[in-house]
Amino acid sequence: MLRTVLTVMIIALGITALVVVNTAIKAINQKFTESFSTMGASGFTIRYKDRNIRFGGGGGSEIKKEKKGSKKEKKSNLGKIIRKEEAEMFVKNFKFPSSKGVSVFATRNAIASYETKKTSPNVFLFGGDENYMILNGYKLRSGRNLNQADVQSARNVCIIGYDVAKKLFNENPDRAVNAVIRVQNIPYRVIGVLDSRGSSFGMSLDNRIFTSYTNVHRQFSSGISYVIAIMTDDIKKVQVAMGEAEGVFRSVRKLATTEENNFVLDRNDSVAEKAMNSLGMISLSALVIGFITLIGAAIGLMNIMLVAVTERTKEVGLVKAIGGKSKTVRAQFLMESIIISVLGAILGIIFGILIGNLISIAINTGFVIPWNWVILAIAICSVTGLLAGLYPALKAGKLNPIEALRYE
Numbered sequence: 528m529l530r531t532v533l534t535v536m537i538i539a540l541g542i543t544a545l546v547v548v549n550t551a552i553k554a555i556n557q558k559f560t561e562s563f564s565t566m567g568a569s570g571f572t573i574r575y576k577d578r579n580i581r582f583g584g585g586g587g588s589e590i591k592k593e594k595k596g597s598k599k600e601k602k603s604n605l606g607k608i609i610r611k612e613e614a615e616m617f618v619k620n621f622k623f624p625s626s627k628g629v630s631v632f633a634t635r636n637a638i639a640s641y642e643t644k645k646t647s648p649n650v651f652l653f654g655g656d657e658n659y660m661i662l663n664g665y666k667l668r669s670g671r672n673l674n675q676a677d678v679q680s681a682r683n684v685c686i687i688g689y690d691v692a693k694k695l696f697n698e699n700p701d702r703a704v705n706a707v708i709r710v711q712n713i714p715y716r717v718i719g720v721l722d723s724r725g726s727s728f729g730m731s732l733d734n735r736i737f738t739s740y741t742n743v744h745r746q747f748s749s750g751i752s753y754v755i756a757i758m759t760d761d762i763k764k765v766q767v768a769m770g771e772a773e774g775v776f777r778s779v780r781k782l783a784t785t786e787e788n789n790f791v792l793d794r795n796d797s798v799a800e801k802a803m804n805s806l807g808m809i810s811l812s813a814l815v816i817g818f819i820t821l822i823g824a825a826i827g828l829m830n831i832m833l834v835a836v837t838e839r840t841k842e843v844g845l846v847k848a849i850g851g852k853s854k855t856v857r858a859q860f861l862m863e864s865i866i867i868s869v870l871g872a873i874l875g876i877i878f879g880i881l882i883g884n885l886i887s888i889a890i891n892t893g894f895v896i897p898w899n900w901v902i903l904a905i906a907i908c909s910v911t912g913l914l915a916g917l918y919p920a921l922k923a924g925k926l927n928p929i930e931a932l933r934y935e
Contacts, residue, residue, distance in 0.1 A: 530831045531867055537827055538871025538911070539878065541820025542904045546879025548812075549900045554887040557895060570662060570758035571769055571794045573617070573776055575609045607789045608752035611744050613779050617755055621775050623768045626758045628658035631740045633747050634711075639687070639736060641695040641708045650691060651735035652710065654743030660686075660721075662756040670704040670719030673739055677718075681741035685715040689723040690733035710736055713746055725891055765794065821907065824871065825915045832864050832919035843923050853924035860923050864916020865909055872908035876901050 614629040621627060630653060637652040638645060653659075656678045660667070668689065677684050687708070692700030695708060703717045715738065724732040740753065755776075759768050769792050776790060836843070843856055880901075884894055 534827045534831055535867060535871040538824040538868055539874040542872050542875025543878045544816050546876055546900055547883045549897045550880055550883025550895060551886040553895045553897045554892050557892045569762040569765055571792055573755040574791050575752040576789050576791050611753055614753040614755050616779050617776050623771050625768055626658050628656050628662045628756045629740050629753055630655040630659055631743050631751055631753045633743045637711055639691055639708055639710050644695045646694050653737050654740035655737055662758055666722040668720045668722045669701045678739040678741055681739060681745045683715045684718045685736050685738040686719040687717055688721050688733040688735045690731050692720045821911055825911045828915035832916050836919045836923045857920040857924040860920035861916045865912035868908040868912025872904050876904055
């Protein structure tokens with residue numbers, strides 16, 4: 528019994544490692560899909576070309592401008608930010624049927640305050656235009672969106688995220704509309720409050736403030752890179768739109784025919800796709816770990832079955848003496864080996880799903896079950912049990928009934 532329990536636990540450990548990792552990966556993939564699907568698969572962005580580009584887009588206040596005429600600037604197009612004038616010229620010249628928008632990331636350490644209330648210095652501050660919310664999948668809870676007058680005048684108006692509104696207005700976000708708050712100690716009138724979008728990978732999507740990109744340009748550093756977002760009305764048109772956008776923006780950037788692009792076009796779904804592909808390596812590692820563990824478990828299981836044959840030699844002799852056939856004895860030992868292995872798989876699957884879904888709870892996704900890995904785990908363990916029990920079963924089937932009955 529002790530040997531059997533230990534073998535079951537070893538098998539369960541290998542399957543648990545396999546299922547935990549793949550359950551977690553499925554939960555992360557689901558979160559990626561949820562996070563990026565709001566931006567629409569029929570859209571893409573134009574960003575400046577930089578080795579250390581972040582998810583948030585171009586730059587923010589942390590970008591350092593290079594001196595004109597520097598050797599680095601002449602040598603490479605990397606780091607040449609997209610200026611406000613270039614982004615506006617592109618939007619004006621790009622005639623492909625689509626929704627277009629200009630945005631800019633100002634800072635991730637903004638502080639917002641209202642009367643005696645103040646947020647922590649971790650509020651994300653963005654600038655956008657009247658299309659920013661549509662292009663990024665945001666919805667208004669109350670108030671209104673930015674309009675062209677807000678953008679053209681660069682006036683101090685803003686839309687605040689749900690968490691910011693709750694923090695500043697005592698759990699009553701709708702009170703924020705028309706109130707004057709201070710962002711980085713600059714007064715802004717709140718024109719709208721966003722619907723809650725929850726969090727993604729531990730980072731709140733509601734802890735942010737939007738104003739016009741022209742206001743960010745006026746109030747904050749001008750040395751930050753702008754992002755241009757384009758969304759077509761049909762996913763089939765994306766490639767054509769990207770081709771035309773590349774040509775228009777090369778013209779805006781005054782690039783010669785022989786020069787390479789000093790900007791990047793990213794499809795909205797490509798970032799999530801790249802991230803999901805990188806998670807595949809983790810899944811492969813888990814498979815290797817589980818496979819190595821199962822090899823050890825198979826050796827242990829074969830050892831147990833060999834001991835069982837030795838311990839039950841007399842029993843086998845009795846079965847054969849009363850007319851039992853060799854194939855019946857072989858089937859009995861094979862079945863026992865497979866049951867032990869599959870029992871380990873079932874326990875491993877249960878533990879793996881429960882532990883793996885702790886990640887789902889942490890990143891706020893639904894309960895996930897990696898059915899393909901569950902089926903694979905049962906299949907692997909069935910084969911493991913079959914192979915590990917094959918030799919002991921054959922050995923038991925070949926026992927001479929007379930010698931077996933006399934065995935002590």
